[in-house]
Amino acid sequence: MIRAILVDDEQLNISNLKALLNKHCGSVDVVGTANSVDDSIELINKLNPDVVFLDIEMPDKNGFELLKAFQSPNFEVVFVTAYDAYGIQAIKFSALDYLLKPINIEELKASVNKLEVTLQHKRDNKRLQNLISLLDKKIPNESPKIALPTMKETFFVPIANILRCESSNNYTTFYLCDGTEHVISKPIYEFDEMLSPYGFIRCHQSHLVNKEHVRSILNQDAGYLVLNFGNKNIPISKQKKALIKELLSF
Known part of the structure; x- marks a missing residue:
């Protein structure tokens, strides 16, 4: 399962996205939600999700400021925004994808498919790194x-x-x-x-x-x-x- 956190200052948007994911994207498990950047930072550190569906425009801090709080984020990001102009900024932040509100079901499915492929590549890379560590006899203190x-x-x-x-x-x-x-x-x-x-x-x-x-x-x-x-x-x-x-x- 793909562990996801949803971040949006409007609870209705979170409820709608969660309902769409539950109905159309069975591989996604929503493990937490947050209505502000500060709350989401705490939640991400606690739950270690695979992906954060992140609203960009929020009252106190925006979604880009959330990402700046993580020096080396180990989660993927799908921006969710009502403004197409944010697309270029999303790309600059190397987001996996971005979705426009109101969310189109087919675009959501395509985004989750892309996410599945990306996470599988991550797992394969981790397996390879583990294999290298097993074969590397230069690290005697590490438990293989x-x-x-x-x-x-x-x-x-x-x-x-x-x-x-x-x-x-x-x-x-x-x-x-x-x-x-x-x-x-x-x-x-x-x-x-x-x-x-x-x-x-x-x-x-x-x-x-x-x-x-x-x-x-x-x-x-x-x-x-x-x-x-x-x-x-x-x-x-x-x-x-x-x-x-x-x-x-x-």
Whole structure:
């Protein structure tokens, strides 16, 4: 979901825009609204939105002054204005887009589509930066992370915090030490290759385990790995039992 804040000094305008977004732009979640520049600055710092739909002309301060309050804004901006003359200024401020009041539904949809593409590029760039940091051995003090792209959000998780992975067809579920779970639409063998240099063991066709979190081996059937967290014992395949014991130095 795209997290949005709406800023306009007229509450009716906010209500109208919110209703249009809810009806025609299902990917946008309005997480907050504000009626002044000062209130919106506080709200942006608190909620960290993906985009701010920003009225330009407001009584005390205008929308451009809001942007000047952020040295390096990490959100996109869609200006909403009744004055076409503000378009050039909006472009100079590198706004993603600007909409004229009254808002045209098709123009709103087009603006949200542009926003979706822009945010996806941002996420892809962040994944690439994370990959570079993983490969860069010049930063020994940083805990390496892995990008886990779910349906709604991409999470950047420290590898040390991953307890285990379990496959189901072409999906892999990551289980973290804090009890969090993330389902990723990739097969487990891709993560096996990625995580094995960090001490992960493929103990079974469907299971990949961080050996740092293995407490013991349960001698039942072909064997099970007992982990420090969670209440599920992880099966060991017969073919890998000897190798697993060797890798764990049991």
